[in-house]
Amino acid sequence: MAHINKNSLKKFLLYYIPVHILLYYIVIIFAPEHPGKYFIIGILSITGSLVSTVILFFTVRKKRSAEKVLWGLLFLGTVFYFLGELVWDIYFLKMEQIPLSPNLTNIIFSLKPLFYLAAFIFLVSHDLRKTRMAITIVDILIIVMVISSFSWYLLVGPLFTHLNATIPEITILLSYPLLELLILFGIFHARFFVKQEIVSKKSLNIFALSTVTMLISTCIYLFFLIYNLEDLLIYLNPLYTMGMFYVSMATLYADNDQLPERMNSRKKDLTQSHFLPLVSIVLLIIIYGIYNRGIDELFIGLIFSFFLLFIRLFILLKENRQLNVLLTNAKQELEEKNKKLEKTIKELEKINEIRSIEARTDFLTGLYNRRYIDSLLHSLIKEANNEHKPFSILLIDIDHFKSVNDRYGHDVGDIVIQKAAQIFLSSVRTTDILGRFGGEEFIIILPNSYLQAGVQLAKRIHQKMEDYSILINEQCINITVSIGVTVWEINDQFNDIYRRVDEALYEAKKNRNTIIVKTKTITNDNEW
Numbered sequence: 001m002a003h004i005n006k007n008s009l010k011k012f013l014l015y016y017i018p019v020h021i022l023l024y025y026i027v028i029i030f031a032p033e034h035p036g037k038y039f040i041i042g043i044l045s046i047t048g049s050l051v052s053t054v055i056l057f058f059t060v061r062k063k064r065s066a067e068k069v070l071w072g073l074l075f076l077g078t079v080f081y082f083l084g085e086l087v088w089d090i091y092f093l094k095m096e097q098i099p100l101s102p103n104l105t106n107i108i109f110s111l112k113p114l115f116y117l118a119a120f121i122f123l124v125s126h127d128l129r130k131t132r133m134a135i136t137i138v139d140i141l142i143i144v145m146v147i148s149s150f151s152w153y154l155l156v157g158p159l160f161t162h163l164n165a166t167i168p169e170i171t172i173l174l175s176y177p178l179l180e181l182l183i184l185f186g187i188f189h190a191r192f193f194v195k196q197e198i199v200s201k202k203s204l205n206i207f208a209l210s211t212v213t214m215l216i217s218t219c220i221y222l223f224f225l226i227y228n229l230e231d232l233l234i235y236l237n238p239l240y241t242m243g244m245f246y247v248s249m250a251t252l253y254a255d256n257d258q259l260p261e262r263m264n265s266r267k268k269d270l271t272q273s274h275f276l277p278l279v280s281i282v283l284l285i286i287i288y289g290i291y292n293r294g295i296d297e298l299f300i301g302l303i304f305s306f307f308l309l310f311i312r313l314f315i316l317l318k319e320n321r322q323l324n325v326l327l328t329n330a331k332q333e334l335e336e337k338n339k340k341l342e343k344t345i346k347e348l349e350k351i352n353e354i355r356s357i358e359a360r361t362d363f364l365t366g367l368y369n370r371r372y373i374d375s376l377l378h379s380l381i382k383e384a385n386n387e388h389k390p391f392s393i394l395l396i397d398i399d400h401f402k403s404v405n406d407r408y409g410h411d412v413g414d415i416v417i418q419k420a421a422q423i424f425l426s427s428v429r430t431t432d433i434l435g436r437f438g439g440e441e442f443i444i445i446l447p448n449s450y451l452q453a454g455v456q457l458a459k460r461i462h463q464k465m466e467d468y469s470i471l472i473n474e475q476c477i478n479i480t481v482s483i484g485v486t487v488w489e490i491n492d493q494f495n496d497i498y499r500r501v502d503e504a505l506y507e508a509k510k511n512r513n514t515i516i517v518k519t520k521t522i523t524n525d526n527e528w
Contacts, residue, residue, distance in 0.1 A: 010252050013051075017245045020047065024238040035093070042089035045237055048244030049082035055248045066126055067198050070119050071254070077115030078247060084108035106172045113179035116211075120186030124194050131319035136189075138312045140182060142277040142305055146284050147181050148174075149301025173222060180215040185276065187211060203253040210246035213239055277312075281305050364414060365421040368435035373443055376433055377494060380447060384488045392454030392487040393497065394444040395505040396424070396461065399480045399512045401440035412472050416479060419470050427461050441505075451487040451519065458483045458515045466513070482508035485517045 024044045031037040056075040063071050088105045121140070125133045190196060191204040199207075217239040224232050284305060288298040360372035368376075380391050398420055405413040417440065424442055428434055433445040446453055462483060470477040484504030488497055504518035 006252055006255075009055075010249070013245065013249055013252070017242065017249075020044065020245070021238045021242050024241065025235075028234055028238070038093060041234075041237070042085075042093060045089065045241055046082060046085045048241035048248070049078060049085055052078045052244050052248040052251065053082050055251045059251050059254065066122075069126070070123055070198055071251075073115050073119035073122065074247075074251075077112040077119070078244070080108050080115065081112035081244065084112070110172065110175055110179070113176065113183060116183050117179055117186060120183060120190060123196060123198060124186060124189045131315055131322065134315050135312055135319070138308055138315065139277040140185070142308045142312070143185055143280055144178065144182060145301055145305045145308060146277075146280040147178055149284060149298050149305075150287070173225070176218045177215060177222070180211055180218060184208065184211045184215065188276070199254055203250045206246055206250035206253060210243045210250060213243040213246060217243065277309075281309065362436040365418055365436050367421055367425070367442070368433065370435065370437050370443075373433070373435040373437065373445070374494075377445065377498075380445065381488065381492060381494055381497065385491070388490075389448055390450055390488050392446045392449050392451055392485065393501045394446075394454055394458050394461075395437065395484045395501045396442040396444070397482045397505055397509055398440040399482055399509075401479075404477065404479070408472065408475075408477070412477075415472060416470060416477065419468075420465070420479065420481070423464050423468060424461060427457065427464060432457075451485070451517065454485045454487060455515070455517060458485050462513075462515055480513035482512055483515045484508050485515060486519055489520050 024041070027037060027040050027044065031040070053075070056071060056078055060068060060071045060075050084105050087108060091105070121136075125136050187204055187208045190199070191201060191208070217236045221233060221236055224230065224236075281302075284298060284302055288302060360368055362369045377393075383389055384391060398416065401413065401416070404416055417436075421434075421436065421442070424434055424444065428444060429446070431447055433447070435443050437443045444457065446457065462481060465479060465481045468479070470479065482505060484501045484507070486497060486501040486504055500518050500520075504516040507518070508514040508516040
């Protein structure tokens with residue numbers, strides 16, 4: 001059974017069920033009265049519950065946790081129904097009469113809807129809070145009270161009048177339709193108002209069809225009893241069998257891939273699912289208003305229904321208080337987490353800012369580093385080529401810097417570089433870009449300026465460096481600089497302008513303490 005293809009079994013049952021029911025009615029209608037006829041009827045009767053029992057057994061074996069509980073309850077209910085039919089058929093074939101009510105079969109049969117009801121209550125409430133579960137149970141009790149009131153008014157009275165039935169008999173007879181109605185309510189609740197991932201919608205639809213079939217059959221059964229139509233009761237047996245066949249079909253569709261919206265969907269607001277008890281109370285009020293006969297079954301049902309409704313409101317108020325406490329706690333936790341998050345974000349922003357500064361600045365002088373200068377130079381060249389905005393460049397080298405390092409040490413060399421950077425920084429405009437190009441070389445870019453502006457700045461720096469002396473360890477160190485100057489010209493690219501200013505500096509370093517200007521139009525190097 002475990003290895004039978006489920007789709008093949010579905011197709012088989014779709015064709016077999018109508019054939020089985022048709023054969024059942026043919027035997028009932030056309031077979032002559034004979035013990036063999038009722039033996040065949042018994043076999044045909046228990047087939048539906050037997051098939052459902054077997055399919056549910058293998059389904060339970062495959063399931064785990066919550067699914068196993070649900071299908072286990074349905075399996076037990078089906079087993080008891082099968083046993084009830086089996087005991088009833090054996091008794092009838094042996095004694096050749098229907099068992100007197102109430103009897104053992106009545107008790108066994110009543111266990112089926114009880115287990116089914118427990119299964120669907122579990123389905124709609126297993127993941128609910130305690131208060132929400134209590135509300136669901138109260139709603140079920142309200143439905144039971146309303147249905148009991150109608151049943152007492154419409155069925156119990158006629159049963160007492162026409163059948164002269166005892167209270168145990170009436171209790172058993174009425175328990176079947178009442179329980180089936182409650183099962184139908186549970187299926188309706190699970191189908192439309194909760195998001196659950198245990199049973200597919202198609203499976204719930206078939207379970208509802210099975211329950212409706214059983215409910216209609218039971219109501220017709222009571223009607224036949226009330227009006228002494230016992231000879232017609234046998235025609236209801238195939239309907240009960242068909243209802244059990246539907247259970248087997250519902251089980252086969254339980255693992256359908258079309259489970260309700262899975263993890264991506266939100267659970268529907270459960271408050272929507274509680275309109276049915278309120279509607280039932282309103283309906284009871286309307287019926288009582290129409291058939292107002294003072295204190296009767298409907299009036300008593302109304303009193304108890306309102307009492308349950310007040311209990312429901314009390315539970316709702318309690319739940320609201322709990323939710324308010326949870327909401328307040330959650331809000332406080334969220335505020336604390338937001339504060340921590342804001343603090344973390346600020347710290348990360350500071351870290352990112354520091355890293356950003358470190359990525360574009362020289363650690364010794366605090367000036368821009370070569371990588372950042374190169375990126376700026378690319379941008380300026382692109383802007384100049386597009387908008388014809390010229391800029392000039394100075395490339396500066398500290399003269400005899402290696403000698404300073406060798407004579408005074410690298411610490412003194414670092415101080416010299418820092419002092420030179422301060423002089424350069426004091427000489428440029430706020431719009432100019434100053435950076436350390438590497439070692440003892442510095443670069444200055446003058447946006448929106450022509451060659452003359454660059455030359456003037458070079459002269460100013462040159463003069464300041466000549467006039468400046470660095471006092472270190474009571475020793476006076478005089479430093480000079482060599483400067484190469486160029487300017488952006490039309491169609492210049494990065495390599496063009498950099499090569500030109502580098503060549504100008506190279507020429508300046510030949511003589512030291514010199515300024516050399518180099519452009520496209522000036523073919524000879526010019527010392528300034």
